[in-house]
Amino acid sequence: MKSTSSPLPAPVPQRISFAQATPEQRARAEEYVREELAAQFPPVLKGTWAGALQALQPDLWATSDRVGLDVYQLDRVADHLDALPAVVHARAGHGPRKLYFGRLPMNCPDEVLRALAELEADPQAGGHAVYQLVAGVARRHAEAEQFGWSKSPAPREADGTDSDQARAGLLARVAALDRARGLPTDT
Incomplete structure (x- = not known):
């Protein structure tokens, strides 16, 4: 004979602030987070999960089990x-010891390079202010001594060229444009 009683209702989760959670509840919350998120992350130290919960102190939802x-x-x-x-x-495939400190690529904006190319095509085009703006920005990018961390010992420009060659090339282009406009050069 079939039972006529209905199944027990699922336990209703209760909200608990992180600050009021017991150490056991915090440990169970850490297990839950690790189970839910582990596939999205590379292997990290066990304390990383607990540290994230401690830093954010999220509300926990608890049932009896x-x-x-x-x-x-x-x-x-x-x-x-x-x-x-x-x-x-870890996602980048290297540890902190595999970063290199050195001169960063200049990454001169494409707009500046296009404007420089237009001036090279017709050196007398544009007024003095336009020329000074374009040449000045190009020089600042080429001469900037920016240092920082990179993934390789010799980082490249966005287009793949060697950074030092790109800098020298950009400065040579501006110097040639100076000569074409009849301006004095520094050399």
Whole structure:
């Protein structure tokens, strides 16, 4: 004979602030986050998960047998983990010791290079102010001594050219344009 009683209702989760959660509830929340997000992240130290929860202190949702986070809070934890240097380095396939400190590429804006090319095509086109603006910006990008961290010992420009050659080439183009306009050169 079939039972006429209805199945027990699912337990209703209760919201608990992170600050009021017990150590056991926090540990269970950490397990939940690791289970939900582990596939999205490279292997990270175990403390990273707990550190993210401690930093964000999200509200927890607890039943008698499970502690978790709502979707919004879980997304916040994922965003927090995404921004951690350890995760960024692990995703990039290198550790912090595989970064190189050196001169950064100049990455001169395309608009400046196009304007310079137009002036090279007709050196007398544009007024003195336009020429000074374009040549000045190009020189500043080529002469800038910007240093920082990169993934390779000799970072390249956006188009793949050697950074030092690109700088020398850009300065040579501006010097040639100076000569074509009849301006004094520094050399």
